[in-house]
Amino acid sequence: MIEVRNLTKQYGSVTAVDDISFTVHPGVVTGFLGPNGAGKSTTMRMILGLDRPTGGSVLVNGSRYRKSPAPVHEIGALLEAKGFDKARSARNHLIALAASAGISVARVDEVLALVGLAEVARQKAGGFSLGMGQRLGIAVALLGDPGIVMLDEPVNGLDPDGVLWIRTLLRALADEGRTVFLSSHLMTEMELIADQLIIIGRGKILADTSMKEFIDSWSSNRVRVIASDISALQGVLAGSAESLEADTHGALIVTGLSAADIGKAAFDAGIAILELTPLNVSLEEAFMDLTRASVQFHTGEVAA
Amino acid sequence: MSTSSRQIPAKVGVRFPRILRSEFIKLRTLRSTWILLGSMLVLFIAFGAIAALASTGQIKDGRGGPPQSLGLDPVTTVLAGAGFALLIMAVFGVLSGAREYGSGMIRTTLAFVPKRLPVLWAKVVVLVAFVLPVAILAGLGAFYLGMAVLSAAGHDTVSLGDTAAQRVLVGTAGYITGMAIIGLALGMAMRSMPGAIATVIGGVLILPALLTALLPESWRSVLKYLPSNAAAPFTEVNVRVDLLALVPGVLVFIAWVVLSLAVAAWLFARRDA
Numbered sequence: 001m002i003e004v005r006n007l008t009k010q011y012g013s014v015t016a017v018d019d020i021s022f023t024v025h026p027g028v029v030t031g032f033l034g035p036n037g038a039g040k041s042t043t044m045r046m047i048l049g050l051d052r053p054t055g056g057s058v059l060v061n062g063s064r065y066r067k068s069p070a071p072v073h074e075i076g077a078l079l080e081a082k083g084f085d086k087a088r089s090a091r092n093h094l095i096a097l098a099a100s101a102g103i104s105v106a107r108v109d110e111v112l113a114l115v116g117l118a119e120v121a122r123q124k125a126g127g128f129s130l131g132m133g134q135r136l137g138i139a140v141a142l143l144g145d146p147g148i149v150m151l152d153e154p155v156n157g158l159d160p161d162g163v164l165w166i167r168t169l170l171r172a173l174a175d176e177g178r179t180v181f182l183s184s185h186l187m188t189e190m191e192l193i194a195d196q197l198i199i200i201g202r203g204k205i206l207a208d209t210s211m212k213e214f215i216d217s218w219s220s221n222r223v224r225v226i227a228s229d230i231s232a233l234q235g236v237l238a239g240s241a242e243s244l245e246a247d248t249h250g251a252l253i254v255t256g257l258s259a260a261d262i263g264k265a266a267f268d269a270g271i272a273i274l275e276l277t278p279l280n281v282s283l284e285e286a287f288m289d290l291t292r293a294s295v296q297f298h299t300g301e302v303a304a
Numbered sequence: 305m306s307t308s309s310r311q312i313p314a315k316v317g318v319r320f321p322r323i324l325r326s327e328f329i330k331l332r333t334l335r336s337t338w339i340l341l342g343s344m345l346v347l348f349i350a351f352g353a354i355a356a357l358a359s360t361g362q363i364k365d366g367r368g369g370p371p372q373s374l375g376l377d378p379v380t381t382v383l384a385g386a387g388f389a390l391l392i393m394a395v396f397g398v399l400s401g402a403r404e405y406g407s408g409m410i411r412t413t414l415a416f417v418p419k420r421l422p423v424l425w426a427k428v429v430v431l432v433a434f435v436l437p438v439a440i441l442a443g444l445g446a447f448y449l450g451m452a453v454l455s456a457a458g459h460d461t462v463s464l465g466d467t468a469a470q471r472v473l474v475g476t477a478g479y480i481t482g483m484a485i486i487g488l489a490l491g492m493a494m495r496s497m498p499g500a501i502a503t504v505i506g507g508v509l510i511l512p513a514l515l516t517a518l519l520p521e522s523w524r525s526v527l528k529y530l531p532s533n534a535a536a537p538f539t540e541v542n543v544r545v546d547l548l549a550l551v552p553g554v555l556v557f558i559a560w561v562v563l564s565l566a567v568a569a570w571l572f573a574r575r576d577a
């Protein structure tokens with residue numbers, strides 16, 4: 001469990017993280033979602049005590065990470081920057097880190113196999129591709145067999161196989177009762193991995209909810225209908241729909257009824273349906289709506 | 305998928321001997337460590353042998369003039385490579401301090417040891433463990449080979465029983481090791497290899513000469529407290545009256561080492577990683 005309380009971080013005049021509070025619970029995958037520069041990596045560094053908060057505090061399993069007698073058994077982390085020396089082999093990198101925590105070389109070989117780097121373990125990490133480097137970082141995170149796994153943009157640089165692998169891995173870790181906390185700036189990715197969702201924009205928490213609630217609250221219940229006799233259909237639906245409005249193209253926008261309900265009602269009334277389209281807002285759009293105000297780096301319009 | 309069941313054995317956890325081991329493995333597994341230590345050893349000994357040959361006239365300069373290094377005492381002659389060894393080990397120190405900042409490895413390291421300061425102390429201990437034995441070995445190698453060259457040519461030699469020779473040999477190894485530690489401290493504090501290398505070399509070689517040229521006469525007495533001048537009483541055969549005596553020299557040099565480490569530790573404990 002990670003408890004973040006009123007955490008603030010300023011770099012000079014930049015407020016990277018602005019008085020945020022949230023809790024990351026065990027047994028579920030929690031997604032930490034936000035656009036570039038939102039403060040995700042900064043928050044994660046503060047959780048590990050790498051950056052000193054300007055204000056507020058973080059508790060890891062109820063106490064400060066710095067005070068833990070066995071830190072990497074509490075949190076295993078993958079951070080943004082490549083945290084390894086290019087000149088050292090992957091295996092030696094892990095062996096050196098493992099030594100500081102009293103972790104055996106057998107465990108090093110175990111995690112190397114787990115992340116699929118066993119074959120290249122004795123090669124210099126400097127020659128690794130982005131995805132292999134990412135796997136090495138994940139191996140580091142898993143080394144201490146930690147109760148909390150915290151990954152900053154883990155799918156970054158992974159191929160589709162790798163992405164699938166990490167999804168399966170994170171699910172397995174959460175199912176074992178571990179706390180899984182990962183960041184991303186892609187809603188589509190989160191949709192597939194996360195149970196819980198914490199959205200951050202410009203250093204502030206914009207949403208802290210379950211994935212299901214987020215989907216329910218953002219997916220609209222509107223359907224666009226074109227029928228042979230729009231006014232007759234309006235009469236049929238008037239009693240059951242929340243609202244009915246005609247749009248400029250002669251279609252009817254129905255709120256509060258499913259496409260199936262509308263189809264059946266029209267059939268019973270002998271009205272032919274010509275077009276029936278549920279108007280869903282994609283989660284990506286919902287996320288962008290939510291964070292639009294807080295996006296720091298707006299892209300310019302592309303000249304036509 | 306199995307990620308192995310959770311077991312936090314009681315034996316597991318961060319302790320100083322483990323951090324030491326970790327830092328030892330880190331240095332051992334870099335080729336640059338062995339290249340720098342090896343070149344220090346070879347250059348220290350080779351320069352001494354060349355200087356000895358030159359002083360016996362077996363190597364003439366280009367114009368066939370008189371032997372080089374003439375008039376120097378035997379110990380000074382055979383330890384001619386000490387300056388090179390010093391620079392190489394200062395660079396080695398900087399490397400072992402700044403390297404993790406270049407790669408971002410420092411964040412991984414501190415995620416494993418969030419208390420931080422033990423990492424610095426372990427780096428110092430491991431650095432000393434690598435540098436001091438090789439510096440002693442190189443000094444002895446240069447001494448024996450150089451003296452053998454001098455003796456073969458029928459020149460005066462000095463034995464290891466000579467107290468001045470002992471002082472200079474031990475002092476030089478200590479000086480080299482101390483400069484390596486200062487290099488490490490600068491590397492940790494500046495987080496940049498070029499910057500820290502420039503500072504350590506500038507501070508040792510250029511600063512004393514520069515200040516000698518620039519400072520007014522009345523300020524000259526400050527110069528003897530610079531690291532290189534403070535080290536002179538225990539690294540040079542001839543005792544110079546304008547510099548510190550042996551014990552104050554040792555103490556002032558140790559003070560430099562401690563001061564640089566204190567600054568590095570203060571910054572390391574407080575700054576964002």
Ligand SMILES: Nc1ncnc2c1ncn2[C@@H]1O[C@H](COP(=O)(O)OP(=O)(O)OP(=O)(O)O)[C@@H](O)[C@H]1O
Binds near residue numbers: 014016036040080
């Ligand atoms: N060490 C630092 N010094 C100064 N400013 C920083 C530092 N680290 C982060 N920032 C600033 O803090 C803000 C948050 O950055 P952060 O890296 O935490 O964002 P992020 O959510 O991880 O973004 P991304 O998705 O691009 O990784 C940005 O404005 C960034 O420029």
Ligand SMILES: [Mg+2]
Binds near residue numbers: 040041042080152
């Ligand atoms: Mg980031």
